[in-house]
Amino acid sequence: xxxxxxxxxxxxxxxxxxxxxxxxxxxxxxxxxxxxxxxxxxxxxxxxxxxxxxxxxxxxxxxxxxxxxxxxxxxxxxxxxxxxxxxxxxxxxxxxxxxxxxxxxxxxxxxxxxxxxxxxxxxxxxxxxxxxxxxxxxxxxxxxxxxxxxxxxxxxxxxxxxxxxxxxxxxxxxxxxxxxxxxxxxxxxxxxxxxxxxxxxxxxxxxxxxxxxxxxxxxxxxxxxxxxxxxxxxxxxxxxxxxxxxxxxxxxxxxxxxxxxxxxxxxxxxxxxxxxxxxxxxxxxxxxxxxxxxxxxxxxxxxxxxxxxxxxxxxxxxx
Numbered sequence: 001x002x003x004x005x006x007x008x009x010x011x012x013x014x015x016x017x018x019x020x021x022x023x024x025x026x027x028x029x030x031x032x033x034x035x036x037x038x039x040x041x042x043x044x045x046x047x048x049x050x051x052x053x054x055x056x057x058x059x060x061x062x063x064x065x066x067x068x069x070x071x072x073x074x075x076x077x078x079x080x081x082x083x084x085x086x087x088x089x090x091x092x093x094x095x096x097x098x099x100x101x102x103x104x105x106x107x108x109x110x111x112x113x114x115x116x117x118x119x120x121x122x123x124x125x126x127x128x129x130x131x132x133x134x135x136x137x138x139x140x141x142x143x144x145x146x147x148x149x150x151x152x153x154x155x156x157x158x159x160x161x162x163x164x165x166x167x168x169x170x171x172x173x174x175x176x177x178x179x180x181x182x183x184x185x186x187x188x189x190x191x192x193x194x195x196x197x198x199x200x201x202x203x204x205x206x207x208x209x210x211x212x213x214x215x216x217x218x219x220x221x222x223x224x225x226x227x228x229x230x231x232x233x234x235x236x237x238x239x240x241x242x243x244x245x246x247x248x249x250x251x252x253x254x255x256x257x258x259x260x261x262x263x264x265x266x267x268x269x270x271x272x273x274x275x276x277x278x279x280x281x282x283x284x285x286x287x288x289x290x291x292x293x294x295x296x297x298x299x300x301x302x303x304x305x306x307x308x309x310x311x312x313x314x315x316x317x318x319x
Contacts, residue, residue: 005036005038006068007068007072008021008025008036008039009047009048009061009064009068010065010068011024011025011032012036012048013048013057013062013065014134016054016056017054017055018050036048045060045064046060047065072138073137073138073287074287076287077287077288087119088289088291088293089119089292090120091120092120092121092123093121093122093142093290093293093296094125094141094142095141095142095143095145095297096132096135096141096144096145097126097132098126098129098132098145098147098199099126099127099198099229100194100198100200100250101145101280102124102126103230103231104249104250105145105304105306108304108305109300109301110122112300112301112303113296113300116296116299116303120293120296128198130150130151132283133153133283136283136284137153137155137285139285142284142290143284143288143293143297144282144283144284145281146281146283147163147203147278147279148278148279148280150199153283156283156286157283158298160280160302160311161279161280161301161310161311162277162310163247163249163278163306163308164248164275164308165207165245165271165275165277165278166245166251166269166270166271167181167186167243167244167246167270167271168237168251168266168267169237169267169268170237170238170240170243170267171266173243175269176269180272181271181272182271182272183207183272184208186243186245189242190241190243191243192233192236192243192244193233194226194227194228194233195226195227195228200247200278204245206276207271207276225241230247230250233246234246234250247278248307248308248309249307251307251308252307282294
């Protein structure tokens with residue numbers, strides 16, 4: 001049994017496909033398949049059931065994969081311990097960021113990191129929350145910037161800031177003159193939401209749960225539409241398809257009373273109290289030992305100009 005074989009079975013369990021798992025491990029599919037078959041023969045158990053289109057994990061395989069993940073994580077911990085004799089602020093840091101934060105935080109965060117910690121370049125990856133959590137547990141990334149809430153993970157968390165939401169309206173909309181908008185009023189409008197997998201979609205539905213209940217109006221006309229990114233949704237709002245909710249950092253300026261931005265095509269109006277928001281946190285494995293690097297990221301985030309957000313100065317807390 002080798003660490004490489006353990007890495008292969010974890011990859012197949014994650015991808016549910018030998019070809020995709022081989023690509024993720026940067027090996028050929030025959031190489032990966034032979035190694036896994038060798039491990040199954042050695043253990044005298046079947047870890048995977050091979051189907052025509054998808055691979056499933058057997059009950060005993062689930063236990064083996066779980067243990068393999070633990071072994072791989074502990075192996076990473078040994079490597080991190082070995083690095084303790086070196087400067088923890090020297091060398092790349094693998095940072096994951098969710099899609100609805102990356103485009104708005106990274107431009108200023110990267111500048112801060114270059115200025116403050118030039119010998120610790122960021123290896124960046126944008127993805128969905130659940131995928132980044134999975135990559136954290138597997139040691140594929142070191143730390144992630146996520147938004148609460150998400151499922152119990154056993155990761156360590158450090159709150160960074162609370163970010164309020166705003167309503168985006170097409171220019172000329174009847175609500176454009178309002179000082180504030182009540183969250184309950186959203187159900188009256190055609191709403192644009194991110195697709196499944198985006199945690200911000202769940203945040204918006206949490207603001208107005210009726211949106212799913214009233215996905216069509218009395219005449220059977222669809223009342224909610226989906227977009228692939230916040231920027232796509234922003235363009236759809238500008239074109240008059242409907243309205244949406246956006247995180248404050250994705251908006252340069254909030255101006256009630258027809259404060260149109262984005263070349264006059266959109267207006268942004270704040271919510272009435274209590275203002276819905278999301279808490280943005282750093283997350284990392286408990287076994288990760290480069291704590292000065294975690295502090296460096298947190299300090300750099302707090303040094304960024306984050307319009308409209310409330311920064312949080314607290315220590316790490318387990319999730």
